[in-house]
Amino acid sequence: MISLMPILLAWLAGWFWVSTLRKRGGETPSARRVLDISLALPFGLGATSVLFVVLLWVGLSPRVAAILSDGLWLAGGGALWWLRGRGRGSGSDQAAGVRTAGFRWAWIGWIGLAVAAAFWAGSMVQTSKAVPQGDWDAWAIWNMRAKFLASDGKWQGAISPELVGRSHPEYPLLWSGVVAKAWSWTGNPGDSLAPTVAGALASAGLASLLLAGLWAMRGAASGLMAVLVLMSTVSFWQYSPAQYADIPLALFMLAALCCAVLAESLEWDPGLMALSGALASMAAWTKDEGMVFLAALGLVLLAAARKRALYWAVAALPVLLVCAGFKLLLAPPFAAWSPSHLAEYSRLGPILRTVGSEFLHLGSFPAHPIVAVAACLALLGFRRPARPVWPIIPVALLGAGYIGAFWMTTSELTWHLQTAAGRLLLQITPLVLFCLFLLLKNPVDGAAPAATGRRKR
């Protein structure tokens, strides 16, 4: 159980930082609490993992690096939180898009969520018992490399070009660092509890962040609908117990986008922009797809927020420097893509067919997530004017990046599509749902207005 302590400490440290940096936007106290807790998980786990790997790099032992990274981040966050008057005050209640009228029928969604969450938790326990070391990529890549990071004097094995098979020593180290840090506290690398709990928390955090982000900006019912659609997708259930880095990546990307949208509603608040930048850089340090998202979000924010984008960039810089140092100095070269494939247009057909097939296999008809989304579109309708539109741009660029990566892949295309397309769809699904429900009308109490001109006299 000691291996759980660093995960919980990192989460607590993240809460101090988020509470200090995040300006409130007039959301309800319940939404505020859930949002702070949800953002604290990726921010705390991500920041302490980055610090842990940096301390290993400078030569500290895993145990010292683990204790120092958690301790320093916790102490720093706690001190800031205390000095800034125990969290930031509320913004104006007039901040755009954050105030919502109540919707007394939200209990329908809460019951649906409670039942779905109970089934999901039960499934997590059962599957984690059946496969405590997770699925293929967990033991072949992420947790295997974590064993190197957590072993005294052996951390460079995690990035060794000698690593055999499909171990990908060139992949970034954030999620392996989260697991290795927990193992370093106990000195028991390979223990299945830490990666199981970290993976489960990342999945639960992803769902709760989707709920809380929309709850804060559009009301509880909008957040509930989005998270219920997410929980209707089979890939969310399939990969939650797998201990892969795809769900943590989705969590970092959603957190970065959510903070940026909240920042816009508060006149590009510097604290929220800084949180968004740091979280986007952590996505880049989780998987290479995160680098595409970081670049896309950075460009869009530069165009939208102008000078305020500087806060975002400054906050992203430290982890970006770690990424750059890793890619330039440590990671073995790996030619994952070949631009010459772009001339082969015939590759596009199987790529689009596979992505389409994965899309259709997100669930079972008639209770398919696509049907659920279509029902929401038809019954709620788009806000007029439909704003904000800009969050769609980085998500669309990320999707285009996936297609481009498949198009240029040096791996055998069919194998690559079969093994990765479903996971990529899972990464982007929460982002798409977040953007979509931001644009849909939010449910409120009251009778539907009668159509003008049809009222009986």
Added chain:
Amino acid sequence: MRVSDTKISVAGARPIAALAIVSVFALGASIEYFGLIEKLTEQSGAKFRIESQVGRFAPIAARTGGAARLGYFNDREKGSDAAQAALSSAQFALAPQLLVMDEERKDIEFWVGDFTAPREFAKIGDVRGMSLIADLGNGVVLYRRGGAK
């Protein structure tokens, strides 16, 4: 803007219906996936048996003095998924010892043989210029490169 503005909010039966539909769908999906995912994961677990792999290779670290690099070969068909799975699971079990498959490497003293069935382990080692140190059971055999004693 007022929150009751019909341009940004919707009231009446429509949002209730939307919420009810997604709730029922999520409920149905939860019931369906609960059994399905457990079954799929159990199949995956039975296929790769990672926990038992960890147990199979557990004596290696002590027998090799925690050598940084170990040679490794198995008896699966070269290039097959089974060979890849055996290699990756062995690397997970033996980390932080790095596995090396290049049998030309003369600097590697200890070699791990990973077999699916009992064979003439000593002869297999002789062919590769290795001497058998120990048959550790469950198809795991430890060799030393000849002349490297």
